[in-house]
Structures are given as structure tokens and as C-alpha cells.
Amino acid sequence: MARSCLPYELFQDRKESLYYGLNALSNNLIMVDRKALKNPNGLILGTPGSGKSFAAKREIANAFLVSDDDVIICDPEAEYAPLVERFGGQIIRISPSSSQYVNPMDINLNYSEEDNPVALKADFILSLCELVVGGKEGLQPVEKTVIDRCVHQIYQKYFEDPRPENMPLLQDLYEALLKQEEKEARHVATALEIYVTGSLNIFNHRTNVDITNRIVCFDIKDLGKQMKKIGMLVVQDQVWGRVTQNRSAGKATRYFMDEFHLLLKGELASWSVEIWKRFRKWGGIPTGITQNIKDLLASREIENIFENSDFIYMLNQAAGDRQILAKQLNISPHQLSYVTHSGEGEGLLFYGNVILPFVDRFPKDTELYRLLTTKPQEVAV
Ligand SMILES: Nc1ncnc2c1ncn2[C@@H]1O[C@H](COP(=O)(O)OP(=O)(O)OP(=O)(O)O)[C@@H](O)[C@H]1O
Ligand SMILES: [Mg+2]
Structure with a gap:
């Protein structure tokens, strides 16, 4: 697909437009509503420390405040709790020593649009x-x-x-x-x-946690390696159950999956690809967050996720990944310069067929910043 050339503005005067940074060329605000996209599914991609989780949290905070959408987070590194708690959300810790349970066998009658x-x-x-x-x-x-x-x-x-x-x-x-x-x-x-x-x-327990809160974070940090995959799959299934219920209630569900590459490995890939496609139809807005571009292009099946994501928030990229992405997304060497040795919160935004360089220098002297940062010395206590 041919992408539009710079310069451009991305400013949508819509009730649920969210802030994604400043246009690096004009300094104008970037305000868009992913729901206006044909396919609101999104990816946040970047090297470690480039600001992926930060961007996800900023969107979560923004969406929580300006929309009525539900927000669910799969949090393999246990870093979303301060933000979620501040908003009165529910943290569900799934670990061998936890007494909070979710049942992978849960089903509701809306679970599928087919008869069965x-x-x-x-x-x-x-x-x-x-x-x-x-x-x-x-x-x-x-x-x-x-x-x-x-x-x-x-x-x-x-x-x-x-x-x-x-x-x-x-x-x-x-x-x-x-x-x-x-x-x-x-x-x-x-x-x-x-x-x-x-x-x-x-x-192997019945669900005993309240997952009906508007903002729910599944913390699966303390699951071991093998159990983590199972945990992510089970969480994904719980989210699917919620998406289907919300659809009947006319409500959107935003689902953020940090360390998304874990869901693309081996046995998990086909279920994840399937869910990625189904989400849109059902009023779900999933966001995959990962530093591992190669896992996203590991097979034709997984590439489908790229093709079904009209929103890509691309932060700094490693050299090898840049070349891969340039080819996959048809971006020019000039555009690539915005994701080459770029600072935290700087990169390229793909919104539908528009590509725009952005800069988000979030003010540090704020309560919200302390809820978003992962730098240990800055984290809110
Ligand atoms: N937009 C921003 N404005 C100001 N500071 C930022 C911004 N984005 C990121 N940072 C800073 O960079 C730090 C690292 O960001 P973040 O935790 O989002 O990295 P990450 O890409 O998720 O890394 P990892 O792959 O290790 O999870 C943040 O704690 C914050 O201090
Ligand atoms: Mg992160």
C-alpha cells in the first residue's frame, strides 16, 4: 500500500480523540481516535527503553478519562499497577502463591457469534x-x-x-x-x-475475582516461563469473554498486551492471530507492545497481524529491524531517520495511510509522569 507523503497533520476533532504526541515537523498536537480507523488494532514497537510501555500507559490514562471504554492489560512485568490503582482499577495477580483465580473454562452465551x-x-x-x-x-x-x-x-x-x-x-x-x-x-x-x-x-479453580471493573490489570510476572505462556493465553481468553459481553452492551474494550511477542510463539500464534482478526468485528481494540519485530514476521500467518493493524506507534528501532520494517511497511529512508537513534517518546506514527513523525516529551514534574515511568528512582510510591 502506498503511504501518504509528509507533511501532514493528524488532528481529529472528535469526542474521543486521544493525544499521541506532537507532530515533529509542525509542532501541532496529534489527536486521533483509533475507533475512526477501518481497523483500530494497534502495535507499539521499539527497542528496550524507547518508551513503549510509557506510550501504552499514556493512552490508557487518556482513554480512561475521555471515553467510556473498558481497559484490560496483560502485564508480564508487573509495571502497570500504580496507574491502574490510581484509577481505582482492579489488579489481578496470577501466580503460584496467589489466591486470585481465573478459570480457563469460563464461557458465556455470547462467546461466539456462531450458534455454538x-x-x-x-x-x-x-x-x-x-x-x-x-x-x-x-x-x-x-x-x-x-x-x-x-x-x-x-x-x-x-x-x-x-x-x-x-x-x-x-x-x-x-x-x-x-x-x-x-x-x-x-x-x-x-x-x-x-x-x-x-x-x-x-x-483449576472457579474465577473468584471481579473482572468487571472498568480497568483491569492481569499481573502475571510471578508465573514461571512455561506457566507465563499459559497465563497469557488464559488472560486473552478472559478478555475475549469480556469483549463479547461488552459488545452486547454496546461498549468498546481496549486490550493492551505488553511483551506481545510471547503470544506469537509456537502453539500460541494461531490463537493470537485469530483473536486479532476477531477483535475488530466485536468492538475490541487490541494493542500489542513488543521489542521483537522478528517474531511479528515469523510466519505468513503472524504477518496477518501487521496487515490487520491500522495503528502503529513506532519508536526507536535497531538497525536490523529497521530494514525489515522499511520493507514490510513501505517506508522511505527519510522516514526511517525518525526511528534511528531517536530519543524516548520519539518516532513514527502510522495512522491508516498517514505516516507522521512525532515527539512526546512528557512533563516529568507531574503526578501522571510518576505513574507512567519505569525508572526505579522516579516511580510513584
Ligand atoms: N514520552 C515520554 N516522555 C518522557 N519520558 C519518557 C517517554 N517515554 C519514555 N520515557 C522514559 O523512558 C523510560 C522507559 O520507557 P518504557 O518503560 O516505556 O520503555 P519500554 O520501551 O517499555 O522498554 P522495555 O522494552 O524495557 O519494556 C520511562 O520510564 C520514562 O522515564
Ligand atoms: Mg516496557
Whole structure:
């Protein structure tokens, strides 16, 4: 796609326009509403310390104050809490020692627009099982079949009497698998066991936290490496549940995923790509935040995420990534100079087919700055 040439202004006089910095060429304010885009899905890309999380937090604060949207954050580094707490939001800490639980088996009747919400839920549970069971080759066809069969069984039971106390747990899946004849079912059940009765059973509890707050932050820092992926997948599924409920209520859901590359690895990629596409249709506004450009271009499937993101907030880039991005996004050497050795909060904004260099020098002597910064000596106490 040909991008427009500089200079340009991005100033939309809309009720929910948000501040994204100053136009580096004219010094005019950049105020845009991502909802006006054909596809509001967004990416924030940049090297460590370039200001990615800062930009996400600034948008969160701004969106919280000027819109009625819900905001959900997946926070693998535990750094969004001060901001979320200041706004009276809910922090959910998911860790082996936490007593706050979310149930990966949660389902609501809006979960899918197809007649059968269970079909989409089964997709999610297959991704979850891939993580748990799948070795190098992933789940085998017979394993997939038995999982799918069991998922349908346990939800059929739930929908006959859909009271919260009947919401299935991983344990129900485990037990259903054990009742199947195929040895593959036993294999999957055995792999699941540690997550059901064993030491990793944090996802085998009914949801006991309030996730209806307008701003919710899932802190998954204390999950180990393998559990972190599972945690991110489960959080993503909870967000999806919320997006579908909000759609019925005519409300938008902004979802910020920091360390987004973790969601693009191996087994998780196809579910993430699917969600990325579905979000827009359902009034969701996802934002992926990552320093790892290569993970975003790891496969044709994942590139889809790029193609479905009309909002890209590009901060300073490493040399290798710059070349990759220049090719992928069709940007000129001159435009590239704005993401070459650029300072914190400086870069290129892609908004629809407009590209604009921006500068955001956020005033440091403010309460809000102290809620946004990650520099230890500046963080609000
Ligand atoms: N727009 C800005 N105005 C002023 N200072 C900024 C701005 N953006 C970033 N900074 C400063 O840079 C620091 C690092 O930013 P941030 O935590 O967002 O980096 P990051 O890109 O998320 O890094 P990492 O990849 O390590 O997570 C912030 O704590 C803040 O002090
Ligand atoms: Mg960060």
C-alpha cells in the first residue's frame, strides 16, 4: 500500500480523540481516535527503553478519562499497577502463591457469534492443550479429536443447567478424557494432571475475582516461563469473554498486551492471530507492545497481524529491524531517520495511510509522569 507523503497533520476533532504526541515537523498536537480507523488494532514497537510501555500507559490514562471504554492489560512485568490503582482499577495477580483465580473454562452465551459458542471455546482449549501436551510436533490428530469430543461433552452438561457453580473446570476435562477408550486420551489426561491435581493447579479453580471493573490489570510476572505462556493465553481468553459481553452492551474494550511477542510463539500464534482478526468485528481494540519485530514476521500467518493493524506507534528501532520494517511497511529512508537513534517518546506514527513523525516529551514534574515511568528512582510510591 502506498503511504501518504509528509507533511501532514493528524488532528481529529472528535469526542474521543486521544493525544499521541506532537507532530515533529509542525509542532501541532496529534489527536486521533483509533475507533475512526477501518481497523483500530494497534502495535507499539521499539527497542528496550524507547518508551513503549510509557506510550501504552499514556493512552490508557487518556482513554480512561475521555471515553467510556473498558481497559484490560496483560502485564508480564508487573509495571502497570500504580496507574491502574490510581484509577481505582482492579489488579489481578496470577501466580503460584496467589489466591486470585481465573478459570480457563469460563464461557458465556455470547462467546461466539456462531450458534455454538462451544466450537470457539474448543479452539481455545486445544491451544491450551498444545501448550501443556504438545511436544515438537504439537497435538496429534487423535489427541485433538478426543479433546474436542470431551469439551463438547462437558459444556453440554453445563448448558443444561448453566449456573455459575456448574461452570466446568480443567478437572472436568481431565475426568472426561480418562473415560475415553483411546490411549491418546489417557496421554493427554496424564499431561494435564499436574495442572489439575498437581503443583501447577492454579488454573483449576472457579474465577473468584471481579473482572468487571472498568480497568483491569492481569499481573502475571510471578508465573514461571512455561506457566507465563499459559497465563497469557488464559488472560486473552478472559478478555475475549469480556469483549463479547461488552459488545452486547454496546461498549468498546481496549486490550493492551505488553511483551506481545510471547503470544506469537509456537502453539500460541494461531490463537493470537485469530483473536486479532476477531477483535475488530466485536468492538475490541487490541494493542500489542513488543521489542521483537522478528517474531511479528515469523510466519505468513503472524504477518496477518501487521496487515490487520491500522495503528502503529513506532519508536526507536535497531538497525536490523529497521530494514525489515522499511520493507514490510513501505517506508522511505527519510522516514526511517525518525526511528534511528531517536530519543524516548520519539518516532513514527502510522495512522491508516498517514505516516507522521512525532515527539512526546512528557512533563516529568507531574503526578501522571510518576505513574507512567519505569525508572526505579522516579516511580510513584
Ligand atoms: N514520552 C515520554 N516522555 C518522557 N519520558 C519518557 C517517554 N517515554 C519514555 N520515557 C522514559 O523512558 C523510560 C522507559 O520507557 P518504557 O518503560 O516505556 O520503555 P519500554 O520501551 O517499555 O522498554 P522495555 O522494552 O524495557 O519494556 C520511562 O520510564 C520514562 O522515564
Ligand atoms: Mg516496557
